[in-house]
Amino acid sequence: MQAKVPAAARLQVPTKYVVCRRADDDDSITEEDVREQNRWANEAFGGRSPWERMGFDTARPASVDMQISFALVDITIVTDGECASKGFVNTELLHKYNPSPSEHLTIVIITNDTSGILGQTAYPFDVPEDSPENMVVVSSVGVRGYARRFDTPMLYDEGDTVVHEIGHWLGLYHTFESGCSTDEMENEGDWVDDTNPEKFPHYDCTVDMSCGQVDPVHNFMDYSPDTCMVGFSEGQQRRAWCVFEHDRPTLYKMSLTR
Numbered sequence: 001m002q003a004k005v006p007a008a009a010r011l012q013v014p015t016k017y018v019v020c021r022r023a024d025d026d027d028s029i030t031e032e033d034v035r036e037q038n039r040w041a042n043e044a045f046g047g048r049s050p051w052e053r054m055g056f057d058t059a060r061p062a063s064v065d066m067q068i069s070f071a072l073v074d075i076t077i078v079t080d081g082e083c084a085s086k087g088f089v090n091t092e093l094l095h096k097y098n099p100s101p102s103e104h105l106t107i108v109i110i111t112n113d114t115s116g117i118l119g120q121t122a123y124p125f126d127v128p129e130d131s132p133e134n135m136v137v138v139s140s141v142g143v144r145g146y147a148r149r150f151d152t153p154m155l156y157d158e159g160d161t162v163v164h165e166i167g168h169w170l171g172l173y174h175t176f177e178s179g180c181s182t183d184e185m186e187n188e189g190d191w192v193d194d195t196n197p198e199k200f201p202h203y204d205c206t207v208d209m210s211c212g213q214v215d216p217v218h219n220f221m222d223y224s225p226d227t228c229m230v231g232f233s234e235g236q237q238r239r240a241w242c243v244f245e246h247d248r249p250t251l252y253k254m255s256l257t258r
Helices: 031-045 081-086 091-097 146-150 160-169 234-247 249-255
Strands: 010-021 068-079 105-110 119-121 136-139
Touching: 010 031, 010 081, 010 091, 010 249, 031 068, 031 160, 081 091, 081 105, 091 105, 105 160, 119 160, 136 160, 234 249
Parallel strands: 010 068, 010 105, 105 136
Antiparallel strands: 119 136
C-alpha cells in the first residue's frame, strides 16, 4: 500500500465545468445544477456522504476524508450540437473545451447523449498531463437532481456518477477489476488492499460474497445505485494521492495546501 497521506495536507483542485447543450433554449443543466453537483462531489470526497443503513450493514461503511476538494473556478455553457450528442464516441469534439488540462480538472457534461454511456474518463497514467483527453465526461443523466426534474430512473440522481468518474481521473480502478483473480502474474485487481475483490459489478444494493468476502457495494468505485454508495477507503485515498503526484505533477503542485 502507498504511503499514508499527511493529516495536514490537502488538495484543492481548480475545477472547470463545461455543459454542452444542443440549443440555446436548453436549460436542462444550469449553473445552479453544476454548483450543486460540485458541492456534492466535495461532500463525497470529504467522507460526508449520507448513509442509508441496509439490513446487512453492521457499521457505517468506509468513508474516509480523501483530503481532496474541488475549487470551482469556471462554468461554461455552450451550444454545440455535436458535442452534446456525440461527445462520448468522438472525444476530439471536446478537446477545444479543455485548453489547459495541466492547470484544471475539466468536467464536460453531455446533455443530449446518443451513445447510452453514463460517464468515461482516461486514467492519468494512460494520457500525458497536458493532453486534452485529460478530462472527465459525464451524461446529464448522471448529474445530481436530473432524474427528479425529468422523471428518469432514480438510480443516478444523487450525483455519484461524477464522483465515480473523478475517482478514475485520480487513478482509481473499479472494485470489481479482474474479478476474484489473485494470480500475481495478472492484474492485481484495483491495486488497493482494503477493498474486498468482487467477481462482478453490483447494480443493486444487496449483500454478496462473490469472492469469499463481503462485496464493497457501498464503495464509489462499484456500479451500485447512488443511494448505496457512501465512500472511499483509506487505501483508495493513498493511491489517489500517489497517482496524482506522479502523473499530474503540475496540477498536484498547484493544488497542494498544508
